[in-house]
Amino acid sequence: MREEVESLDTADVAASWVSAEVVRAGVQERIKALADLSHAPLFFGRLDYEDALAEGPPADGSRGGAVRQHGPGGEAHRFYIGRRHVHDREGDPMVIDWRAPVSQPFYRATRRDPQQVRLRRRFGYTHGDLTAYEDEHLTDTTEADRSSALLQREIERPRVGPMRDIVATIQPEQDEIVRAAVEGTVCVQGAPGTGKTAVGLHRVAYLLYAHRERLARTGTLVIGPNESFLHYIEQVLPALGELAVRQTTADRLVAHFPVRGADDAPTATLKGDARMAEVLRRALLSHVTTPTEPCVVVRGSRRWRVPAYELAEITEQLRERGIRYGAAREALPQRIAHAVLIRMEQAGEAPDDRVQDAVARNPAVKATVKEVWPAVDPARLVLRLLSDADFLAEQAAGILDDQEQKTLLWARPARGVKSAKWSAADLVLIDEAMDLVARTPSLGHVVLDEAQDLSPMQYRAVGRRCSTGSATVLGDIAQGTTPWATGSWQEALRHLGKPDAAVEELTQGFRVPREVIAYASRLLPAIAPELEEATSVREAPGDFAVRAVPAGELDAAVVAACREALGREGSIGLIAADTRVDRLATALAEAGMPYLDPGRETSEAARLTLVPASLAKGLEYDHVVLDEPAAVVDAEPDDRTGLRRLYVALTRAVSGLTVVHASPLPEALSD
Numbered sequence: 001m002r003e004e005v006e007s008l009d010t011a012d013v014a015a016s017w018v019s020a021e022v023v024r025a026g027v028q029e030r031i032k033a034l035a036d037l038s039h040a041p042l043f044f045g046r047l048d049y050e051d052a053l054a055e056g057p058p059a060d061g062s063r064g065g066a067v068r069q070h071g072p073g074g075e076a077h078r079f080y081i082g083r084r085h086v087h088d089r090e091g092d093p094m095v096i097d098w099r100a101p102v103s104q105p106f107y108r109a110t111r112r113d114p115q116q117v118r119l120r121r122r123f124g125y126t127h128g129d130l131t132a133y134e135d136e137h138l139t140d141t142t143e144a145d146r147s148s149a150l151l152q153r154e155i156e157r158p159r160v161g162p163m164r165d166i167v168a169t170i171q172p173e174q175d176e177i178v179r180a181a182v183e184g185t186v187c188v189q190g191a192p193g194t195g196k197t198a199v200g201l202h203r204v205a206y207l208l209y210a211h212r213e214r215l216a217r218t219g220t221l222v223i224g225p226n227e228s229f230l231h232y233i234e235q236v237l238p239a240l241g242e243l244a245v246r247q248t249t250a251d252r253l254v255a256h257f258p259v260r261g262a263d264d265a266p267t268a269t270l271k272g273d274a275r276m277a278e279v280l281r282r283a284l285l286s287h288v289t290t291p292t293e294p295c296v297v298v299r300g301s302r303r304w305r306v307p308a309y310e311l312a313e314i315t316e317q318l319r320e321r322g323i324r325y326g327a328a329r330e331a332l333p334q335r336i337a338h339a340v341l342i343r344m345e346q347a348g349e350a351p352d353d354r355v356q357d358a359v360a361r362n363p364a365v366k367a368t369v370k371e372v373w374p375a376v377d378p379a380r381l382v383l384r385l386l387s388d389a390d391f392l393a394e395q396a397a398g399i400l401d402d403q404e405q406k407t408l409l410w411a412r413p414a415r416g417v418k419s420a421k422w423s424a425a426d427l428v429l430i431d432e433a434m435d436l437v438a439r440t441p442s443l444g445h446v447v448l449d450e451a452q453d454l455s456p457m458q459y460r461a462v463g464r465r466c467s468t469g470s471a472t473v474l475g476d477i478a479q480g481t482t483p484w485a486t487g488s489w490q491e492a493l494r495h496l497g498k499p500d501a502a503v504e505e506l507t508q509g510f511r512v513p514r515e516v517i518a519y520a521s522r523l524l525p526a527i528a529p530e531l532e533e534a535t536s537v538r539e540a541p542g543d544f545a546v547r548a549v550p551a552g553e554l555d556a557a558v559v560a561a562c563r564e565a566l567g568r569e570g571s572i573g574l575i576a577a578d579t580r581v582d583r584l585a586t587a588l589a590e591a592g593m594p595y596l597d598p599g600r601e602t603s604e605a606a607r608l609t610l611v612p613a614s615l616a617k618g619l620e621y622d623h624v625v626l627d628e629p630a631a632v633v634d635a636e637p638d639d640r641t642g643l644r645r646l647y648v649a650l651t652r653a654v655s656g657l658t659v660v661h662a663s664p665l666p667e668a669l670s671d
């Protein structure tokens, strides 16, 4: 198919140079999307529908339908399922895209509800060669249910390199989220390793397939916790043929200025509080004044006077309409001009639209607008709130108490927006102020991963980027490691502007071995008492060891544990408190053990990554060596956050975990 696209002659298809370029760019994109994936086989499944299906499976109105009449080998009811749609030279489909409606039963059909599927076949590959298959005769009542050995093999395989797609083994409860309707926002709570990230990425791929035109116009975005994480997941969507999905972090989303300052936890928490939105709104509207002077427009020999009371009425109407500050500011001169035009008509003139535009641009009208509804720079507004105690007191009265106002004020007021030492939380405030002035354009769909860590103001920032679209919100309350981490999804969704979103839960763990998840879950009563322990679908027991060593021997013991782990297959993550990373880096270097930073891709040749605990979220390694849990806990501003950070670190392991400690373990983990 790629060759077919490559051979397309685009020379004469377009009328103009511009449209020819557009067609050419489209063809290039398609060639890239069809690029061969050395490790990804063309198909991974087959469905044989019951004969009755010659009439076609349930009406779906999309591409799946065409295939039924022209199946390979002339069989109308057999479908091979793969990552891409593939057709033969005659244009007859050979492999159906996993996202087509006709592929859905591959993921959802059961013996109880076979969905007209007679046979489901899964194919297994080893290094690209077809080496196994597995059949389920869904309508055969005598056949016993068996768990899939191929699924098991996929889950248990050693991990190296970036995250991979899971199209061949998406589970029914995951598939329901992946294929949920585009109009609705879905929120997924799930314990570590339940596939939230995987589901979110496959959902965008699905939505792009099902609503390609709409989403190509409006755009899609994936938001992750940090750059290492984005690097880890960046190949999943291209592998599924989707190249146009932008990926970013919540911080980068609002990076209107460089971050050069930092807030302590209470200040950042307060700046992230949703009440700040009201303070900002008030502060902005405080610039609107009630006119006291008339507006006098001179045109030729005539003077037209709009009295102050009428200007006040116009201003009040605009205020009440609740439109953006900037939009109202643009509407005001037209409204004043309209008032002038009415007077002209009353005087027997017949002004047209051009006259209204000219009046709106009249210096007297401009001067009135400047006075009554002045232009406001959003960053300057935030700067003033954080620097000017009187202004803040006025705008925050009844919203923030005196102590909170003191917390917000900079010790040393900044001189200008360029030189100000903006913190990450300040930029979110600026983003809010920008939206109050001019509406932020909405995308079609946003996937927000590790959402539990966002502040209410950050949820608002994400929410305005999907205000007319929808979102997939993924997270785990137990992994919230910011002091402002959300306590409830309902609350988070309210701040996001999607209060009616459904909250789904994923409970089957695909990553962490049973013994390790049980150990980590001992922290749950302290960090998220309302959550249940996750299950593990991994059958392999995993290696798990906790080693206590004398203080002077900690570094050496950690290095030894890494060396041991390197004796096995797969990637190794040495996770340590950020404060311990430099020391361990030196110890590894002295031991002659090369290591990578998180975000750099592991490979067979470089399998060890030294991971600061603050960057471990969302990542996974075959074997994790966890250095000094007490230091991980102590690095955080409070105990709960510390224990949550530890929970994240403990749950990165796919097949083995070695905890090495010299200081006592947190109570819940000591026997």
Ligand SMILES: Nc1ncnc2c1ncn2[C@@H]1O[C@H](COP(=O)(O)OP(=O)(O)OP(=O)(O)O)[C@@H](O)[C@H]1O
Pocket (backbone or CB within 6 Å): 154, 155, 164, 165, 166, 169, 170, 171, 174, 190, 191, 192, 193, 194, 195, 196, 197, 198, 199, 476, 479, 510, 511, 617, 618, 619, 620, 651
């Ligand atoms: N249906 C599946 N089949 C095979 N592997 C799966 C499936 N679902 C998830 N996985 C694998 O399980 C691992 C964990 O998935 P993922 O990172 O999406 O979980 P998560 O819930 O986002 O975890 P965390 O909360 O720790 O970030 C990944 O390696 C993923 O590929």
